[in-house]
Amino acid sequence: MASLKQAKRLVVKIGSALLVDRNTGALRSEWLHSLAEDVTWLKSWGTDVILVSSGSIALGRGVLGLPAVELPLEQSQAAAAVGQIRLARAYEEALAPHGIKTAQILVTLEDSADRRRYLNSRATMETLLGLGVVPIVNENDTIATDEIRYGDNDRLAAQVAVTVGADQLILLSDVDGFYTGNPVEDPTATRYDEIHEITPEIEAMAGDAGSGLSKGGMKTKLLAAKMATVAGCDMAITEGSPLNPLKTLEDGANSTWFGATEDPQAARKRWIAAMKTRGELHVDAGAAQALGNGKSLLPAGVAKVTGKFGRGDPVAIVGPDQRILGQGLTRYTVQEARAIKGRKSADIEPTLGYPGRAALIHRDDMAL
Numbered sequence: 001m002a003s004l005k006q007a008k009r010l011v012v013k014i015g016s017a018l019l020v021d022r023n024t025g026a027l028r029s030e031w032l033h034s035l036a037e038d039v040t041w042l043k044s045w046g047t048d049v050i051l052v053s054s055g056s057i058a059l060g061r062g063v064l065g066l067p068a069v070e071l072p073l074e075q076s077q078a079a080a081a082v083g084q085i086r087l088a089r090a091y092e093e094a095l096a097p098h099g100i101k102t103a104q105i106l107v108t109l110e111d112s113a114d115r116r117r118y119l120n121s122r123a124t125m126e127t128l129l130g131l132g133v134v135p136i137v138n139e140n141d142t143i144a145t146d147e148i149r150y151g152d153n154d155r156l157a158a159q160v161a162v163t164v165g166a167d168q169l170i171l172l173s174d175v176d177g178f179y180t181g182n183p184v185e186d187p188t189a190t191r192y193d194e195i196h197e198i199t200p201e202i203e204a205m206a207g208d209a210g211s212g213l214s215k216g217g218m219k220t221k222l223l224a225a226k227m228a229t230v231a232g233c234d235m236a237i238t239e240g241s242p243l244n245p246l247k248t249l250e251d252g253a254n255s256t257w258f259g260a261t262e263d264p265q266a267a268r269k270r271w272i273a274a275m276k277t278r279g280e281l282h283v284d285a286g287a288a289q290a291l292g293n294g295k296s297l298l299p300a301g302v303a304k305v306t307g308k309f310g311r312g313d314p315v316a317i318v319g320p321d322q323r324i325l326g327q328g329l330t331r332y333t334v335q336e337a338r339a340i341k342g343r344k345s346a347d348i349e350p351t352l353g354y355p356g357r358a359a360l361i362h363r364d365d366m367a368l
């Protein structure tokens, strides 16, 4: 079982039922303040924390006086628009007294499918974390229609964890782990402490959500576990309702841990290495040596650009002796790469006419 103190980067998913009182539709502020204490405690260890929080629909529903049943899409989108403002403000107000700044990030399924938008959101989250900010992420429910939405924040949280290379993902739920069957329906069901392989038998044990406010149930949590663990991220499901739920987990509360097979960096490099490349960047001897020392690829070290690629596409990196050194995700289009090759980073903006990133391929986006 992993310790939260081991995590360099932690994503915590907060289900609607934890934040919003099922009967009154009001925000559970005492609980939220205890979560803010836990976040402060984690950050005091130097851990980067990202919160993926549900609750916009549940909060908005209360404000608009809509019933606690499955709402038609337009109504849940309207409820989300109303509730999201309150949700973000509640986190800001809970964390500010601890000197922690927050940011709101709203994403859709399409944002992670599009490699360019994926890289942009990754870069923004990286910058925010570097500035010590706690990003509060939710699905952009007001613009996500049924065909293009996650609909549940379990998979969204896993996607965020993979995107930022988190080493742990904690799903705070209304149940204290994964059981052999839905414990609400089957009192004889027993909880797993750890699951190392998600077999078809395990999948058959996962049921839908039990409460009126929640969406995913265990099915989406298993999908999240699959996404996270293959990307090198451990995932835990634990009961989130006690005050200070993360400290409680660290103190040994019931939970189910899904173990990652490798570390996030290695998994990401493997993912990049498996992509079909769309072009080639021929680099000089100095750049080849810098890459070997773990540096990013700067335009100054690129001598020739071939192929047809857009931002975020995989390209091969070819050494001066024509040997393929590796591949990576480019931050520039083929036209831009041709224009800035051989130039110093300071010349990027005058050459392109707009500011760009210093590296053509960042070292995190490269597999050698």
Ligand SMILES: Nc1ncnc2c1ncn2[C@@H]1O[C@H](COP(=O)(O)OP(=O)(O)O)[C@@H](O)[C@H]1O
Residues within 6 Å of the ligand: 015, 016, 017, 172, 173, 174, 175, 177, 178, 179, 180, 181, 182, 183, 184, 205, 206, 207, 208, 209, 210, 211, 214, 215, 216, 217, 218
């Ligand atoms: N095998 C299982 N183990 C545990 N809970 C299960 C299982 N199958 C279905 N469930 C249901 O999933 C619920 C948790 O999911 P959900 O209600 O969506 O919570 P959240 O709001 O945290 O996403 C549990 O309360 C339980 O009713």
Ligand SMILES: N[C@@H](CCC(=O)OP(=O)(O)O)C(=O)O
Residues within 6 Å of the ligand: 014, 015, 016, 017, 053, 054, 055, 056, 057, 058, 080, 138, 139, 141, 151, 152, 153, 154, 213, 214, 215, 216, 217
């Ligand atoms: N984006 C939605 C989240 C829906 C959802 O996943 O709910 P839950 O099963 O409680 O985590 C909202 O903010 O209401």
